Amino acid sequence: MHNYGYTEDGKVGSLLDLRLWKRILTLCRSFVPGFIGAVLLSLILTVATLGMPRLMQVGIDGFMHGGSLSPEARISGLGRVAWEYAILIGLVFGAGFFQVVLLEWIGQMIMHRLRNRLFHHILGLKVRFFQQQPTGKLVTRLTNDIQNMHEMFTSVLVTLFNDLLKLTGILVALYLMNVRLAMLMTFFLPASLAVTLVFSRLARERFRAIRRQLARLNSFMQEAVANMAIVQIYGRRQKIVDEYTALCDGYLQRTFAQIRLFAGFFPLTEFMSALAVALILWYGGGEVLHKQLSLGQLVAFLSYMRLFFQPLRELSQKYSIVQSAMASAERIFQVLDTDEVLPVLKPVYRPKSIRGEVRFADVCFSYGKDAPVLRDLTFTLAPGKVSALVGSTGSGKSTLAGLLVRFYDPDTGRIFLDNVDLRRYPLPVLRTLVGIIMQEVFLLPDTVRENITAGADISDEEIDILARATGLAELLRRLPDGLNTVIGEGGVELSAGEKQLIAFVRVLAKKPGLLIFDEATAAIDTEGENILERAVEQGFHDRTVLVIAHRLSTVKRADHILVMDRGRIVEQGTHTELIKKNGIYAGLVRLDLHGDRE
C-alpha cells in the first residue's frame, strides 16, 4: 500500500529548505511587479518613520535649543520642520494603507490560483488515492494549509524585509550619531533574538497542546450532542458531564501553561528595552557631558530604541507563521507531486454509442499489497441482456463494478467493451457510456434538477418522462419547489429511498449503453425494491445490465447469473441450471442470498 506520508502532527517545516523556498517563490513569479511595489512602499514607510525622530532632533537642536539665531528665525525654522514632519505623516499613512491592501491582494491571488490548481489536481487523481487518504486531510490541504501559506505571504515576506530594513536603518542612524553608544546598543540585537527564538519554540509547543485539547473537547461535545438520546435513555448524564469536565480541566491547564509563558516573555522584553533606556541615560548622558553627543542626539537615541524593540518582538510571531507555512507548503507540494492518473491508450476510441458487450480476460486485481481481490477473471456479458452477479461478502463484486467504469485498472489482464480495450476510451466518454448506481448514494447539495442532469444538457421534458416512468414524479410533487428544490445540507432532507431514486434517474438520464446496478441492501424498504424492476421494464430491455444482486427476485429474472467466490467466477448459467447443479449458488439461495449484508 502506498504511504503518501502526510503526517499532520509534530511536523515542522524547516526554515532552511532551499528547494521548498524555490517552489514557493515560483508561485509568486507572476506577481513580481506587485512585490516590487510593496517593497517600494516599504522603503517609503521605513524612511518616513525613521525620519520623524530625526526631524524632532533637528527641531530641538537647531531651533529650540540653538542659541545664536533670532527668535523669529528660530520659529520660522521650526515651521519648516513642522511642514516636513507633516509630509512624513502623510507618507506613513498612505504607504501603510496601500501596502496592506496590495499585499493582501497579492497573497490572496497567489492562494486562489494555488487552491484551484490543487483542486484540479486532486480531482484528477485515481480513485485508489482517495481510498488511502482520509478526506479530512485532503480538505485540510485545500483550506487550512493554503490559509497558512497565505499568512506568510501577507504578514511575513514583506514585513520581514520591512523590519530588517528598519533595524538596519536604526543601526545606521545610531552609528552616525555616536559609534560607542551605538555599539553598546548593538548588543541588544543577539540578546533579544535569542530570547525571542526560545520563546517562539516554547509558545508553539504550548499552542499546539492547546489546539489538540480543544479539538478533543469539541469532538467530544459534538459526539455527545449527536448521541444525546442514547445518553439520556441510559441515564448516563453524569458520566458524560464528568468526562467533559475532565477534558475542560485539561484545557484549562494547557491555557495556563501558555499564560505563564507569555507572562514571562512580554515583561522580559520590556525589561530589556528599559535596560537600553537606562544605558542611554547613563552612558549617553556621560557622552553629553564630554561633548561627544548633543542633547538632541540623546533624545533621538531614546526614540530610536523604542522603534528598535518593536520588530524584534514581532519576530517571534512571524517565526512561527513561517514555520507552519513551510510545513503546509510541503504537504501541499506532496499532493501536487502525486502523479496518480489513469493513462489513456492510443489510438483513442470515441464511439457515440455502444452495444454493451463486456469481456474480462484473465483479470487480476488487488488493493495495494493486500491479498488479490480478483484472480484470473474471465467471462463475457452478452449485449442487451440482464446479468446478475452474486456471491458472499468480500468475493469482489463491487470491485468488479469499479473496474468497469475504470475507477481502477486491473493489475494484469484486460477488459474489453465492444471488443475495444477499456483503456482506449477517454474517461469522460467511458463514463457517459457506462452508468453505475452505487450502494452508497451521493447527492450534491444542489437542486434536484442539477443532481439529475449532473451538468449534462438534459431538458425538463426528458426528465419528466423519466420521472413518470420511475416514480420520481410522485416525489417531485411532494417537494416544495419540484425540480428546483435544493436538497442535502441546508435544503430538504431526503430519505435513503428517495436519494436512491434520484441517483437512479440520474443514471437513466445519461442513457448509458451499459448499466451497472449495485443493488442497495437493507436501507431501502420494500417499495424501493421495485425501482430496478420498473427500470428494466421501462426502456432497458435492449441494453446490457449488470446487477450486483442481493435479492432472489432480481436474480431469478436475470438472463444470466455469474456466481463469484473469492475473486473467481465459480459458476454461471440460468437460475434453473444453477439450482440443478446444487453448488454454491443453490447454497446461497437457501440462505436467501443475504450472505453479504455486512
Next chain:
Amino acid sequence: MKSISEKSATSRQALALLIPVFKRFRLRLFLGFSALLGVDFLQLIVPKILKKGIDSLADQSASPHTLFLLAALVLGIAACVALLRFVWRILIIGFSRILEKRLRVQLFTHLVRMDRSFYHRWSPGSLMAHAGNDLAAVQMACGMGMVAAADALVMSTASIGFMLAIDARLTLLALLPMPLLALSTWILSTKMHLHFSRVQEQFGRLTEFARNALVSISLVKGYCLEGAQERKFSELGRTYVRNNLRVAILQGLLHPMATLAGNIGMLLVLYFGGKMVIEAGMSLGSFVAFITYLAMLIWPMMAVGWVANLAQRGLTSLRRIATLLAEQPSLEDGMKTRIHRHPQAPWIRCDNLSFTYPGGKRPALYSINTAWFTGIYGIAGRSGSGKSTLCRLIVRLYPIDTGMLFLGGEDINQYSVAAIRKEFAYVGEQTALFSDTIYNNISFGLEGASKQQVETAAKAAAIHEYIIGLDMGYDAKVGEQGVKLSGGQRQRIALARALLSNRRILIIDNGLSALDVSTEQEVITNIRRQYQNRLVLLVSHRVNLLSRTREIILLDQGKIVAVGDHASLYATGGLYTTMVDKQQDHA
C-alpha cells in the same frame, strides 16, 4: 435549522451569569488589577526621571554619579514593572480562562438536560458555534478586554494629567485628534468584525464544498463533473478573495489611522510646543517629557475603540449563551418516581395516540390504539410511516398530552422522566457509538458493569467472537482512529449495550437491519431468551424477524392499518403480504 429563538435573553440576564464567578474570584481580581495599576503608575514615573536627567544635562548640573543613580532607578522600576506584569497576566488572564471553563461546563451540563424538541430547534452546528466562538468572545472580553479597559483608563487619565501639569494649552492641542481616533477605531473595528465573520462564513462554505466534492469523488468521476466542480470551487474562492480584500482595506485604514492621530498630535506639539520653548521659556526637559507622555497616549486611545468592540461582541455572545441556558426541557416531570406495573395491565398502552412534531404541519402519528403485554411485538411499515416516531414517544423523547400513552397501567405523564428512562433500553438504526473503546461503549449501558457482564451481553449480541479476534480485543477503539466497524458490527455493539442494561422494556428501532440472516436469527433467539417475561418492541422490514413476533402492527402514514400475527396479516393480502412476497419470493 435556524437557532434564533424568539425570546433572546436581555443584557441583564446575560451579565447575571458572570456575577457568581466574579464574586467567587474577587480577591484574585483585586490583586490582579492592583498589579495592573502598579505597572501603570511605575511606567508613568519613568518619563519623569528622563525629564530630570535631560534637564540636568541641559543646565549642566548633571554629573556621572547623578546619571548613574537615575539609570539605576530606571532599571529598578523596570524590574518591579516586569514582576507586576507577570502577576497581573496570570491573575486576570487566568481568571478569564477559569470563567470560560465554568461557562463551558455549565453550558454542557445544560445541554445534557435538554430533550429532543430542544435539539430540533438548535442544530448541532449552532451549538458547537456557541461553545466555540461565543465562549471565546466572552473570554476575550473578560480577559484582555478588561485589562485593556483598565489600562487605557488609567494610562490616559494619568498621561493627560501629567501633560496638563506641564502645559494645559499644549495638552488640548495634542489631544485634538484623539477623540477622532477612538471613534474611527470603534467604527472600523466593528465593521471589520462584520466583514471578518463574512470571510469566515465563506471559508466554511469553501471547506464544505471541497469536502463534499471529495467525499463523493466516485460520483464526480463517474459523471465527469470535474470541470463543473472546479468552476464552482473557483467561484467560491473568488468571493472569498473579495471578502478578504474588504477586510484588508479596513485593516489598512485601522492601523495607520492610530499612527496618524498620534503623529498629528506630535506635529502640533512640535510646532506649538517648540514655539513655547523658544518664546515662553518652557524647559527643554518639559518638552521632551511632554512628547513622551503623548506617545504613551496613543495606545490607550486605540484601545478605547478596540475595547468597545470587544465588549460589544462579548455581550452579544453572552446573551446568546444566556438564551441557550434559559431554555427549559419541554418534558414535564411527573410526581411518581417508581414505575409499578398493575397486574394484568399491559406494559404499554396507546389510547388514541396522536402526535405532531414541533414545527411539523401534518401529524406523524394519528389515533394509534394498541396494547403490548409480555413478549416480542413487531412494528412494520414503509419508511416514513411513523414507526420510529412511535418508539421515540414511548421512550419519552417528546412531550405528549395526558391520556394517550400508558406505562404499566398509569399515564406516562404521571412519572418523572428519569423513572421512565430507567425502564427502557433502545437500539436505533443509526447506531450511536462513542469514540471510545468497545468495552466502554458496551458498558455505557450499565453503570458499574463487571467484565463478565459485558462479555455475556456481547455474546448474546453475537459480537464477542469478533471483538476477541481484534488485536486490541475489547480495548480496541471505535471510530476514526480505531477499528472500522461495519454497519452490522456497530448495530451489534449497540445491541450488546442495550442487553447489558437489562431494562424491563427493549426497543429495537430497525436496529438489526444490517445483520445477515443467520446472525439475525441467533440474536433474536438470545433476545427472546433474555426477555422471556418482559417486553420487546421490534421495528423491522425483515419478514424473517417479524414472523417470530407475537403480534405485528402495520403502520401507514401514521395510522395503524393492520394488526395481527404473521400468518393472519399475511392472509389479509395487503401491504404486508406484498412485503412478504417480495422478500421470500413467493411470486
